[in-house]
Amino acid sequence: MQGTNVSPVDQRSPEGTRSSWLRRLPILVILAVALVGAFLLRDQLSFDALARHREELMAFRDAHYLWAVVVFLAAYVAIVALSLPGATVATLAGGFLFGLFPGVFFNVLAAGTGAIAIFLAARMGFGADTAVRIETAGGRAGKLQAALRENEWSALLLMRLVPAVPFFLANLIPAFVGTRLWPFAVTTFLGIIPGAFVFTSVGSGLGKVFALGQKPDLGVIFTPPVLLPLLGLAVLAALPIALKLLRKER
Structure with missing residues (x-):
């Protein structure tokens, strides 16, 4: 029997299968709740x-x-x-209930914590198995994964700063390419501050909006006074990637 390596738990064994399902249970529960919530909670979280x-x-x-906090x-x-649907409404509620400060702090803390939770799940x-498969297979996906890892900090910050990337995708994509928790x-916490500040500010003025029977203008984030600074931050975040590409070309 010398020279035979026996792993503690074979994934093909009942114990390995059970362990695999236990690891996947949190994300499966999240996906199920998200699907149900998209239909049943849309009106309650509006x-x-x-x-x-x-x-x-x-x-x-x-x-x-x-207790309210x-x-x-x-x-x-x-x-x-x-x-679940309603993250934007929750941000507005944070501003409405607690004002711009400490409302923006509460919003960033809660959104960042929730993002880390779904990332870990x-x-x-x-995610871990997918990252290994991508790395082993190579090809375009492997090159993309290697590029993201090489520019991990800048790429992650860009996904948070650019409004075109949906928040839930920015939580899931890093998990499937092997991103480390710390970056x-x-x-996440740094990148969501500008958007949270804008929407919390809108929420802090909801009293007047409610009094007039109107709805807030959430398109404010795409107006030049808000969008241009966000794009400026995105350019700064992308600068290290651009410099690395220039050095490689040289």
């Missing part, structure tokens, strides 16, 4: 729902401020971690 319940929310905040953070983290479930966490 701006209209926030407008209907604004008096109750403000009364609860005034009577139990600390805890419940808000928990709800926002769950929305992001489970990929995806990486543990399928993902840091770039």
